Amino acid sequence: MGRPRAQRHKRLTQNQRFAIVRKRAEGVPIEDLAREFGVTTRSIFYTLKADQTLKLDARVRSIRVWDVRHYSHRETGRDDDCPESCDMRLGISSTQEEPGWQRTTPRAAPQWGLPSRRCASSNWRRGVGVEWEDHEGNHGYEWVAY
Structure with a gap:
């Protein structure tokens, strides 16, 4: 008997990532985004951080x-x-x-x-x-x- 395996997290599609960045720029709270896309707030933070790094939606x-x-x-x-x-x-x-x-x-x-x-x-x-x-x-x- 080993340790129980952690539940695998849902993977976001590229279109979902773009939508998260766009909606956050419009002022939607992170908690609401997490609920809407069925992921953790940490996943939302990582998505937003990656976008800042790539500067996809900044301009x-x-x-x-x-x-x-x-x-x-x-x-x-x-x-x-x-x-x-x-x-x-x-x-x-x-x-x-x-x-x-x-x-x-x-x-x-x-x-x-x-x-x-x-x-x-x-x-x-x-x-x-x-x-x-x-x-x-x-x-x-x-x-x-x-």
Whole structure:
């Protein structure tokens, strides 16, 4: 007979960690966060400490991730046909809303994400773009093609 094993603690997902940091910044008490996420107050403190170390939420108010899995607007050679096709998703995380993904369209994409939507023989794009806005209203973005 050995010692009883300690109960294993619940692991927080990355989205839950972001939500904890955001809600704490809005003034929600640590005890309330612990109850809401089903963890100890120590887990909340560790999550907040890790965020301070990484400076994830100190200045960023919103992040939008444009996942362009496929975009094309090409001439097909038949009767001047030029279909536009895409598989795009938009991930949003901000201080006002829960993080999440949704399907999106080329019309909703920023100019830096789809620089040209005109019909051409080589108009295709694939990649991930991230845009952000900080608490002072400064805006930035980065595009990575793959």
